[in-house]
Amino acid sequence: MSKTNPQVDAYFKSLKHWRDELEELRAIALDRDLTEELKWRSPCYTVEGKNVAILGGFKEFCTISFFKGALLKDHKGLLDKPGKNSRAARLIRFTSVGEIVRLRPAIEACLREAIAAERAGLKVEVDQGAALELPAELVARFDESPALRTAFEALTPGRQRGYAMHFAAAKQSKTRTARIEKYEPRILQGKGFHDCTCGLTKSRPAATALTTR
Template identity: 55%
Template sequence: MHADAEKIEAFFSDTKAWPTELRALRAILLDCGLAEEFKWRGPCYTYDGGNVAIIWGFKENAALGFFRGVLLKDPEGLLVAPGDNSRAVRMFKFTGLDQITAIETTIRDYVREAIELEKAGAKVDLPKDDIVYPEELLAALEEDPELQEAFEALTPGRKRGYALHFAQPKQSATRVSRIEKSRDRILAGKGLQER
């Protein structure tokens, strides 16, 4: 069995959050012709190597996310952003298998549209990063050339994730602590959530 296949099977057999709903979403995605890979600690659905969709089992709901969700037409307004700072991803949220079954045709339509966007090479037009780096990060980068070089080499999304994470606490000492705790991860070129 391929390493990804083993991890995916383990994910579905071990998940305690919304297992029935996640399996139903998986069946739909695979039936729509997407390949299944293991990325970011869970199953990711791709077309010709490009990320199209991902499923999550959160505490409060199961979710089907689209990497370029902001480009989907979404005529019924069913998609939501996963968080306040999400710029491209949009997702469906489900709290029961009956909700998935009720809109399965719509889900399949969205998946087909997402595949067509991938085939067309569609890109989300993200404005230049509008994130203001906290003073503590700017000071750390200035004091540590190795950290600065590694931080600048990160992808825009990884930099954005760190900047938001570092800016969140009200206390300067907490911001400094978060930067220090993230140093090794940044030097390794990894994002905030990557192992």
């Protein structure tokens, strides 16, 4: 079994919900000899420095997510997309320890496949030609601001998709509109959703982004 990470130990001590379930998932991951780290405020399991799986606790369930889950065979039909636009990641939801214990062989099989995929350097093939679905609120804003439409269309396909996914992820129209208004200046600057604007780093939009998932 792999060694536990002190930062993750502290994470579990602070948990108010799903502690037993996530501890069970943690034990399964550690049995696979993965390295335990704390990333994006969650227990993350890596092999040779590459992300394999991450645990998460939500209001109605807890999860184990596989970064390249689209590559897994999923014979039991357990893996779901985190969102409708998810391409690589897949997750399994749980609501009890008993459920995790019952599905342990399937979870272990997924971990073995995920580890093998990382060690082999496999990548999820993405259809770059797939049509990009834009939220209606963004299309409406384009009609109001041709300059925004021009700037958006000048972005790389990956940057366009990043914005579209972020805007569409909001459940309410007013939230989608608020997100569009917030990021409009960045789009007009030709910046992507994760591009730096603070001048200190090239990897994230600002230091505060490092604290959000």
